Amino acid sequence: MINIPSTFKISFRALRVNKMRSALTMLGIIIGVGAVIAMVAVGTGASRKIAEQISSMGSNLLIILPGATTAGGVRMGAGTQPTLTMNDTEAIIKECPAVADAAPIHNGVAQVMFGHLNWSTGVIGTTPSLLVVREWDLAAGRSFTIQDVKSATKVCLLGQTVVDNLFGDQNPVGQSIRIKNVPFTVIGVLGKKGQNAQGQDQDDTIMIPVTTAQKKLFGTQFPGMVRIIVVKAKDAESLSAAERQINELLKQRHHIGQKQDNDFTVRNLTQVMQAAEQSTKVMTLLLGAIASVSLLVGGIGIMNIMLVSVTERTREIGIRMAIGAKTWDIRLQFIIEALTLSLIGGVIGIITGVSTAMVLSSISGWPTVVSPLSIVLAFGFSGFIGIFFGFYPAYKASLLNPIDALRYE
Amino acid sequence: MALIEARKISKVYRLGDIDLRALDGISTTIDKGEFVAIMGQSGSGKSTFMNVLGCLDTPTDGHYLLDGVDTGVLSRDELAEIRNKKLGFVFQGFNLLSRTSALENVELPMLYNGHSATERRERAVAALKSVGLEGREDHHPNQLSGGQQQRVAIARALVNDAPIILADEPTGNLDTKTSVEIMELFVRLNRESHITVILVTHEPDIAAFSKRIIRFLDGHIVSDEEVKKDETIT
Numbered sequence: 033m034i035n036i037p038s039t040f041k042i043s044f045r046a047l048r049v050n051k052m053r054s055a056l057t058m059l060g061i062i063i064g065v066g067a068v069i070a071m072v073a074v075g076t077g078a079s080r081k082i083a084e085q086i087s088s089m090g091s092n093l094l095i096i097l098p099g100a101t102t103a104g105g106v107r108m109g110a111g112t113q114p115t116l117t118m119n120d121t122e123a124i125i126k127e128c129p130a131v132a133d134a135a136p137i138h139n140g141v142a143q144v145m146f147g148h149l150n151w152s153t154g155v156i157g158t159t160p161s162l163l164v165v166r167e168w169d170l171a172a173g174r175s176f177t178i179q180d181v182k183s184a185t186k187v188c189l190l191g192q193t194v195v196d197n198l199f200g201d202q203n204p205v206g207q208s209i210r211i212k213n214v215p216f217t218v219i220g221v222l223g224k225k226g227q228n229a230q231g232q233d234q235d236d237t238i239m240i241p242v243t244t245a246q247k248k249l250f251g252t253q254f255p256g257m258v259r260i261i262v263v264k265a266k267d268a269e270s271l272s273a274a275e276r277q278i279n280e281l282l283k284q285r286h287h288i289g290q291k292q293d294n295d296f297t298v299r300n301l302t303q304v305m306q307a308a309e310q311s312t313k314v315m316t317l318l319l320g321a322i323a324s325v326s327l328l329v330g331g332i333g334i335m336n337i338m339l340v341s342v343t344e345r346t347r348e349i350g351i352r353m354a355i356g357a358k359t360w361d362i363r364l365q366f367i368i369e370a371l372t373l374s375l376i377g378g379v380i381g382i383i384t385g386v387s388t389a390m391v392l393s394s395i396s397g398w399p400t401v402v403s404p405l406s407i408v409l410a411f412g413f414s415g416f417i418g419i420f421f422g423f424y425p426a427y428k429a430s431l432l433n434p435i436d437a438l439r440y441e
Numbered sequence: 442m443a444l445i446e447a448r449k450i451s452k453v454y455r456l457g458d459i460d461l462r463a464l465d466g467i468s469t470t471i472d473k474g475e476f477v478a479i480m481g482q483s484g485s486g487k488s489t490f491m492n493v494l495g496c497l498d499t500p501t502d503g504h505y506l507l508d509g510v511d512t513g514v515l516s517r518d519e520l521a522e523i524r525n526k527k528l529g530f531v532f533q534g535f536n537l538l539s540r541t542s543a544l545e546n547v548e549l550p551m552l553y554n555g556h557s558a559t560e561r562r563e564r565a566v567a568a569l570k571s572v573g574l575e576g577r578e579d580h581h582p583n584q585l586s587g588g589q590q591q592r593v594a595i596a597r598a599l600v601n602d603a604p605i606i607l608a609d610e611p612t613g614n615l616d617t618k619t620s621v622e623i624m625e626l627f628v629r630l631n632r633e634s635h636i637t638v639i640l641v642t643h644e645p646d647i648a649a650f651s652k653r654i655i656r657f658l659d660g661h662i663v664s665d666e667e668v669k670k671d672e673t674i675t
């Protein structure tokens with residue numbers, strides 16, 4: 033019959049006898065578990081941040097910019113000259129079946145005043161479609177309408193940061209503000225979006241009808257000019273179809289021949305972000321894998337020290353066998369010893385890993401996320417390592433011949 | 442039925458091309474309550490025979506019956522159980538666990554047969570008391586004299602109420618006076634508790650404490666005789 037509590041007691045005593053050795057062996061596991069937890073926390077933090085940015089940007093998003101991409105090292109297109117128009121936007125909505133909606137953007141920076149307070153912010157001239165394309169909700173009030181766009185009314189939607197800076201706790205809806213000294217009525221407040229991928233505050237913005245921006249605030253080089261068009265594809269699958277359709281349509285509308293470069297660029301931001309997210313996931317895996325190697329090395333350290341321990345204690349094993357220890361009594365004694373080493377190391381390693389992640393994020397500002405799953409996995413894995421690497425030495429000990437073991441000097 | 446019965450036991454060691462017959466067809470019986478000394482020069486096979494009796498080694502040939510059970514058919518773990526329940530070992534080098542107290546050394550055999558912690562403690566204290574080591578429970582082996590260490594080993598052999606004690610040169614590392622004390626302890630255990638004591642020695646003075654002397658030479662038994670009573674007293 034195997035007496036588990038006593039076996040634990042025997043193992044603890046053996047570990048206490050060689051304090052320095054036990055501590056050093058544990059250190060291998062501590063570093064391994066700590067590294068896995070810290071590295072995975074850094075990776076998870078990075079990919080979670082990117083995922084948040086993707087969802088704040090709106091999904092299935094294409095952005096059309098004026099100007100060409102380079103071809104063969106020579107810029108053949110119309111450079112950064114404005115080439116996109118309101119009519120392009122409407123044509124895209126009408127003629128590209130893969131497009132769900134599109135919104136023009138004509139923007140600039142302007143000084144905004146309310147009472148004696150003022151604030152400099154980005155003003156976006158657009159259509160109500162932008163809220164759909166960017167999946168942007170209103171926190172209060174209402175959006176402007178197509179009618180507002182047609183008649184270039186002076187109404188605006190405020191971002192949360194602008195509200196905070198100009199109104200504090202006051203309700204801005206219905207109030208009048210001055211943008212570049214032009215009076216506007218606040219009709220709504222935009223929901224909070226947070227930072228974008230470049231770290232810009234997306235809430236530091238004001239939305240007004242695009243026509244108002246063109247005619248009353250920023251002016252245009254030619255009538256109907258817009259700076260950017262943002263497009264939402266019907267779904268993720270139709271993104272590349274939408275890109276192709278837009279390319280063909282704009283080529284035709286801008287009279288660009290087969291050999292000429294485009295005077296516009298279609299960018300698939302969602303793809304770019306997803307690629308970034310994918311690469312951070314791979315990064316997390318890679319970091320975790322590298323850290324796991326140190327955990328493996330820690331496990332080999334346990335095995336090494338257990339083999340030494342078995343050899344050193346051959347005589348003790350012989351005595352135990354002579355007075356009646358069975359095969360599994362001996363095996364369990366050494367397995368529990370290895371398990372104790374690895375589990376204590378695992379617990380200290382988890383504490384080390386979590387605090388390393390916290391220190392890393394406070395020093396370098398990296399977002400880190402310690403998931404409970406990684407803690408459970410690390411603890412379970414260190415236990416597994418203890419049993420796995422403890423088994424061979426224990427097995428070896430249990431196979432000793434009692435007489436040879438007793439005679440061992 | 443004899444407690445111990447050896448039937449034509451042989452033990453052959455292969456050393457390269459040479460067969461070394463450490464035991465060559467040993468047959469003998471030992472009854473319950475006997476006090477037997479096994480004597481012989483080194484290499485005579487007496488220690489090998491002792492190891493076979495202790496179920497620490499298995500014979501190459503022949504049968505060893507302990508309490509009527511043929512040990513040749515038993516598994517490693519079954520032999521371990523027999524060692525635990527029926528045999529108590531006392532070695533020349535004491536073989537105590539060095540970093541463990543006297544009490545815990547005596548408790549050790551009970552770890553492997555499911556006694557509760559309090560029962561283990563009570564029995565170990567009682568066993569230490571019976572060998573005259575009351576109050577030394579917490580001493581470690583290196584804090585005890587050779588004689589005291591051997592008493593701890595004897596307490597360990599007694600603690601499971603084993604009917605047989607096998608002592609391999611138990612006084613080999615002790616001075617004459619301590620040797621006599623240890624031997625008197627064996628005599629008392631044999632007389633009062635009817636424990637069968639089998640003792641290996643090469644000293645006639647030590648063998649004289651026993652009731653029967655078996656002499657080994659080159660793997661054979663050369664003599665097997667009762668010890669006369671008046672010799673025991675001297």
